[in-house]
Amino acid sequence: MAAEFRKCPTTGLMVHLPAQALIKINAVTSIVFLLIGGILALTLIFTRWQAVHLLPPDLFYRFLTLHGIAMLFAWIVYFEVAVLYFTSAVLLNSRLAAPWAGWLGYVLMTVGALMTTVAILAGNSDVMFTSYVPLKASPLYYLGIVLFAVGAIIACVLFFATLAVAKHEKTYEGSVPLVTYGAAAAAIIAIGTLAHGAIFYIPTGLWAAGVIPMMDPEAYRLLFWGFGHSTQQINVAAMIACWYALATLTVGAQPVSEKFSRTAFVLYALFINVASEHHLLWDPGISSAHKMWNTSYVLHLAVLASMMHAFSVPACVEVALRKKGYTKGLFEWLKKAPWGNPSFSTLIFSVAGFGFLGGITGIMYGTEQLNILGHNSLRVPGHFHATVVIGTSMAFMGLTYYVLPLIFQREVMFPTAAKLQPYFYGVGMWTVSIAMMFVGSFGVPRRHWDITLADAPFQYSFGPTVDLGMAITALGAVLALIGGAMFCIIAVATVLAGKKVNQ
Template identity: 40%
Template sequence: MKLLSHFDNDYDEDGFRTCSVTGLNIHQDAERYVKIYGVTAVIALVIGGIFALTVALTRWELFSLVSEQNYYRHLSMHAWNILIFWMVFMEIAILYVGGPMVLGRKLPLPKLAGLGYILMLVGALGVNWAIWTTPAGADAPLLTAYVPLEIATEFYAFAIVFLLGATIAALPFFAAIWLEKRGNPGKTLPLVAFGAFITSIIAVQAILGGLAAFGYAFVWRVGIIETINTGIYRQLYWIIGHGSQQINLLAMITVWYFLTHVVGGAVVVSEKVSRSAFVLYLFFINLGAAHHLMVDPGVSVGWRVFNTSYAFYGAAFASMIHAFAIPAGLEVGRRQRGKGGGLFGWLTSAPWKNPIFSSTIFSIILFGFVGGITGVLMGQLQLNMTWHNTFATVGHFHGTVALGTSLAFFGLVFFVVKTMFRRDFISTKLAQIIPYFYAGAMGIATLMMMYVGILYGVPRRTSSAVENIPGTDFSLSAAELLFIPLGLGAVLAIVAGALFIVVTVASLIFGRRLEPGDDGGLIPDGGMATDGGITAEDIHAADMRGTFTMCLIFMATFVLLYILNWFLLTQLWQIGA
């Protein structure tokens, strides 16, 4: 707390201040907790990032850094710290931004924000401890902690503590929405607050699944029940296993709307369409948990087809709506201000030197083209046979989480450094290159993961398969060559990630203090809000042809990859009844 007071801003007697970039009224409690949760998330990223290096240098069998006996501990550390702790601590911070800050309210129930934080921290430390003290050669949890592996009982216990903490930490957000709606009946929530609200409901669904799964495994491990059913655990587990990634998705999309607006000047082209897309998520996205059960025994075809498609692709449709609405908001907002003509002038003339802007745009493009398309492909019942548990799966979720969500969160962390910690970057040049460097390196690594998985069947979750399968001459050495760009891309992406941490931390400690009123160079050219706006009459005059063209390119890519994947599948021998 003492350390944080170093970063305190000046508040009025009610505890509020006005943000010089967004114009939002920010209360000190909300701001303090956004900082605390954000900093903790970055620490988790550091730990997970260190293990990214040991994992990458093991899978790149030129090095085979970690032995089979120890590898799975390293993989578990990487998975839990990045996929869970970096993400969920950030997401609580996002809820406090999307709720109290956007609504200009106090943070209600600040003690619960503190209690939730402490429980999450204890849970996270405990999970790390349980993973790291797993004896060499004993069963490590990995992300999934699949039963009936004999995973440390404490692991399940601390995972439960973490989830309870996250639930408590979300309560102040719910209270803020409740108070806002009670105090202003009939008033609509701003889109960012609405997105955060839907995110939080999906989070609760996911957490309930997680408590059920880890609770079920826990009572089995301590001997209260004698047997545990593999299929039931998997169904329960994937409610959180997949659901937590849906929280990432919704939080990221909310951040996209937020950041394209505050640093790019984007508007909302249709409140109706964007909100409907969020509602589609609310109803359908968690059905996607079934993606992980496509090649499981014991689940019927009808159940699998309905759930994996989020009920006729309701949630994929929602994502394609956002894929249009967000760039269209940027296009219309910039065109209204006369920034850039032609088909793509609005985009090429955008503030690409602002790392917050560039990381947001790379996040949108790479998530859509790399993570989004592959997610739908591998989620198809039959195609899943060629993707399941191969390295291509790992490629998919590095496309969604490492490229999509992490890049968006990098942008958000930079934004928080400037607007809440009120520090200038220690080096603007260095900050500028990070999104390009990271997106490029991680993009290459991700594509290579997919190639080695689909074209050579290289499995995930193993310490060796390409050079050496112990006990046999057979290996997947044909994939060897592709591991060079994969390994180099991964190592460079980790370097870029380290650079992000260095710039963030150094800016916090040594960065020039931004005085009240200084926007730190963030306000988009021509201002954030447009003059007058567009009315019902002239909506059709708004020009969205650049976005429309990009979306057609996206659709063509999608169709092409779909056909290619199905072609590969139909080359296989006959399988199934």
């Protein structure tokens, strides 16, 4: 057994080599999909910026569908699987319960992701990420997503099995670390949500294959969002676990109160999975009473959890920096913080962007009265690019700068570029998100190839302010894409050619 472990020279942790191999393959695959999704994003934004209007309509809608799948499913979920193996096996000094199951999950996810990608590129699945029926994709599209979800569920089950093994074999003392606890909250949410997704994509796929009749379109919308929004809550929980990890890794922060932070994770596991009906606020078929119960009472208990993390993550960073002697005035600790450490600057962009841009706008657009103004406008992608990209994706990028030396055992290449990368990406994505929401407030639709309405029977102009807003969105996207490309190049180069860290 001992041969299956290596001792990490930096942390003293015993790293299970089969777990390390799984973390590596999932992390590498996730970054490949990030690269694909990023290139697609470039073509999309230069189509929506009407001064360039790059793609023809069919390719625009096709690439938009694939962009959602590549980013929201592949990039984020592969990385989350790596986080699950890291927070269970590595942090607990344990062996991974069943590496073969990890590989089985990986193969299922990869076959599924490729199947869906091929279905989209073949041109008969231009249904957007939401695939609202009666829009019909190729049966392969749905089958791919089901396989992907099943693979990810196997990874979650393996995470819990590893927790059990670690406890049984007494590889750690006392309670699991806070980061592992947060990852457990993410895994609990993930199992319920992904099972839900796998279950409702099956009848939809069978309908597409002509076996059974179509389900009710409104029932589909309800089922889709019970899955589609809830999967984003996996990202939230995993992202916050990463925030605590980054705060510790970058400035040595300790949670100000274990009880406080862990209670907040429990609130997530209990309540965050509901609240999906804010996508349906102006739909027929569901009563206002039900929508309001769903989007206010239950939602706000989950928001309370986010508010608690919004206190404790910055607080633990401040306390740690003040302990280092930066105690002058209110903000010396912030001024003297390690801004040159890409993981630290990423953490700050991620925390502030998720909270102020993503979180607050999410609460706003989730009310009946404001939703009628923002539903299906560019406000919505503006909101979720703040949560999923600035929040989750940046947190994962920040963690990657530590995964490279600790797991891949390579020194991060191009350190100067790495220092600058978060600023390109962060400033770029903040610009994209704010500009999209600004343009959306004029009623500009999302998922629309031509807002000049040139081929339509009636003319309407959104005005020059919107043209300017779209140009600013494109400018922000270019900055973000430079940052994203820097990240991918640094990560891939380090994995392939980085200097080996001494054992």
